[in-house]
Amino acid sequence: MRNHKMKDKTIIFTTATIIIFLLGFIAHLQYFQTKENLIQLYSEKQATLAQQAAISLKSYIKERVDAVEFLAHFPAHNNFKLSKYENEIKHTFDVVHGFQHIFYVDKNVASIIGYPKGYPCPSKQTVEIQDRFKKIFDEAVRQKKTLIFERNVLTDGKVIVCLISPIFSDENDSFVGAIIGALDVKKALYEALKPIMVHSEDHAWVINEPGYLIYHPEHEEMLVQNLFDVQEKCFECHIDFKMEKKMLSNPRGFGIKDDIKLPKQLIGYAQSELISTNWVVAISTPFEVITTSLRSEFRNFLLLLVVIIMTIVFGAFLVNRINTKHITTKQELENLKIQTALINEKNEAESRYRILVEQSPDPIFLCDRKNILMVNQSFENLFGYTEENICETNFSILELIEQSYKKDFINEIKSLIKNEKEVSTISLRMKNESGDKLEVEISLSRLLIEKQVAYQGIIHDVTKTRQLDRERAQREHLAVIGEMSARIAHEIKNPLASIQTGIQLLERQIAKDKTQISFYERLRGEIQRVDSILKGLLTYAREEHLNLKTMEIVSLIERFSDLVKPTLKKHQLNLKMQLADNLPRVKIDEQKIEQVLWNVFLNAIQASESGKNIFLNLNQINYKLVLKISDEGSGMSELQLKKIFQPFFSTRTQGSGLGLPISKKIMDKHGGSISVTSMPGKGTTFTIELPAVRNKS
Known part of the structure; x- marks a missing residue:
């Protein structure tokens, strides 16, 4: 008996040690797998966020271009008046935010009128700026479309981008001047990109097509520096600029940048295609944000692991103590139990089995390899067949199982026959006498009754449970869709309002004839239809409050x-x-x-x-x-x-x-x-x- 106790003790503590080792190994693997998945998830999210920022920036610049082109229509008319035009410029400046100045220049690039006061005159700038401005100005006149003057324009610590829209006379199509909208890039891009930021540590920055840094809220001293003409002082903080150069050649992507003095960053980037150039929008998130989240997850997991290990150790001592007492008691009672069991085993087993079967709330059946031998009252209630009808007609359990599940049931019976399993559980679809379909789980076991092998099946009706699970999953799915729809609707309503404002301005200023009136009415109708859809999205996502x-x-x-x-x-x-x-x-x-x-x-x-x-x-x-x-x-x-x-x-x-x-x-x-x-x-x-x-x- 002493050797038996020592053997059980060794088995218990050896098993506990193996479980603890496996848990530690799983925790180690889980950490690195979670870290890799989290970095990949954040990277994809960062690239998507940059894509959204690029789209937002393109939409923002497009609205300002539309405003400038709207103003360019006025001087083309014969009845053009400067005093009235100045009011239109002021009105546009107040309605469309982001402009530093809006001014009108003649064909010699001399400023005539503008708003607010103190607007610049391109012809009075430095020779270098005049030459670069005149080149873009002439190109806009030649192409007869709005172009962006953006290269290395730094005035009073501000990066200024000019939208140049040429004006041609309606009478003879001759060039008469241009409307110029000067954008304060810092202010404009802050308005366009700030709503996209997710974390407070995130920041966005923009590089234009020639490689100039034109917006960076964290490093304003580096504005208008060129990636292809890097100064020596730049390498005090940065190892290299391979990542930034890669952005100019790829339309979308992400990467990790680790510099000398700057913290490690996860960067997502995307190109924003503007009317005459491309800007690259990049969004940087400190790598610490990701690792902090990972450490928090792992800390919780590690705490749970420690609790589990302590529980296993305590359980091992408790099981060993109980086992020791059990072995001692078992030896004393074993002979008496054997004698009593041999006398009453058969009668008591049959009595207990019959009572258990009849009183069980679960349907139970007993069958051989062909026919059903016995069923209880719960079986009769569920399937609608009486025990007499089943036993007298050589009724097979396969007749109640749907065709596609019969093979699975037969395979489980074969496993029991071959002693591969003592108890087997299988999920099936069955049908009752009325033809109603039932989803069930059957626990099968092999019995020996009067030296004959039989198979007992305990049926659990899970039809309602499965239906509730499907409905709950559907509700959760619809809730996610509703939340996503609300966010999409919210993001669309602001650009839609801007479009509606622009159409109202156009409709108010441009001469109206029947064709134009019909066109604007159709535009308003389409906007109202989109607005109606957005309201439907918000209604669906909003929690319903009833006035009963x-x-x-x-x-x-x-x-x-x-x-x-x-x-x-x-x-x-x-x-x-x-x-x-x-x-x-x-x-x-x-x-x-x-x-x-x-x-x-x-x-x-x-x-x-x-x-x-x-x-x-x-x-x-x-x-x-x-x-x-x-x-x-x-x-x-x-x-x-x-x-x-x-x-x-x-x-x-x-x-x-x-x-x-x-x-x-x-x-x-x-x-x-x-x-x-x-x-x-x-x-x-x-x-x-x-x-x-x-x-x-």
Whole structure:
């Protein structure tokens, strides 16, 4: 007995040591794997962030170019007046932010008027700036389009970029001058790029196509330095400029830069294609941000590992102590138990088994290799077959299993026959007497009954659990889409407002004829349609707040039918209603439920041809009011039915695909439901269920 105790003690502590070693090894691997994945994730994110910044910068410059070109139209007219033009320049300066100056020059590059006061005159600058400016100025006149003058322009510590828009007379197409919008690059790019930054430690910087640094909030002393003409003092902080040169040749990417005095940086970059040049936008994040996150994750993991190791060690001592006592007691009782068990084993085993089977809430069956031998009451309740019918007709368990799962069940039985497994669990789909499909897990084991081998199966009905898991996963997926949609909508609304402002300015200033009026009306309509889609996105992403009140649902439906009748008449459709009497009241948000009815009716109207009917039936089933809205349209396929409540899915080219998902959110918030059935060519039926208010009695 003493040797047996020592052997068990050795096994226990050896096992504990191996587990601790494996946990430490896993922690070591987990750290390096997590570090590699985190760096890759941050790198891709940094490149995407730089791409967004490049797009934002391009949009920002484009808006300023549009403003300058808008002003360039005025001097082209014969009735042009300087006093009125000066007001237009001031108005544009106030509306479109980011300009340092806006001024008008004649064809000799002499400033005539501008705003604000103190605007520069290119003809009075240094010879070097005059020559470079005149070259771009002449090129803009030759190409008859707006160009950017950007190279190495540093005035009073500011990098200035000029948007040059030439002006040609409407009468004879002769060159008369140009509008110049001078941008303070630091101020302008700060406005364009600041909203893109994620971390407070992030900063963006910009290099133009010739290689000049034109924006860097952290190193303003290095502005207008050229990558291809690096000064000696630059190497006091930087090892080399290979990364920066790589940016000029690649449209998008990321990399890690480790310099002498500067902290290690993760850099994402992307090219922004402007009207006459390319700028490279780079976003730098200190590598410390990534490593800090990694250290925090690993610290938590290490703390958990220490707790687990301490638990294992304590458990090993406890198990050894219990095992020692158990062995001592076991030897004393073993003979007595053997004698008692041999006498009563058979009768007691059969009695216990029968009681256990009959009282078990789980369906249980006993079968041989061909037929079912016995089932309990829970089995009869689940599948609808009685034990007499099953046993008298040589009923096989395979008859209840779907065809695609029969092979898996047979393989599990074979494993039990070959003694490869003592107990086996398998997931299957079965069907009951009514043909309903059931998702089950069956625990199989082999038994010896009266020297005959039999197989016991304990069935766990997991149909509802699996359905709830799928619904929960779907809700989580839709929540992510809703959050992403809200962010996208927020990002689009600001540029959309700028576009609408520009169109209003154009519409107010340019002479109007019927063609132009029609064109602007169409533009406004398209903007309103985009704005409507954005509002739908925000509505879908926003948490629904209900203003509940108890009311008669019939009054709401009758009022809604009056509202929808003009639309039905316009489409030559007939509404047929059947409302049950003495219906209980419901507690609802009237406006939200009316919105659901509108969405469902619009789908029915758009799916129906002229002369067809739309049916509305309202009944009570148990403690629910059930409203069915049916049409005689073309119906939907099975694939369309699966996607009908997914955001952005629509069978119409002009549809936003948000009406029905919003309706489903509203019904879920009410504790009700909305579902749909349809067959191609046979119409569609939407079923809306609402819980009824129960009487206190």
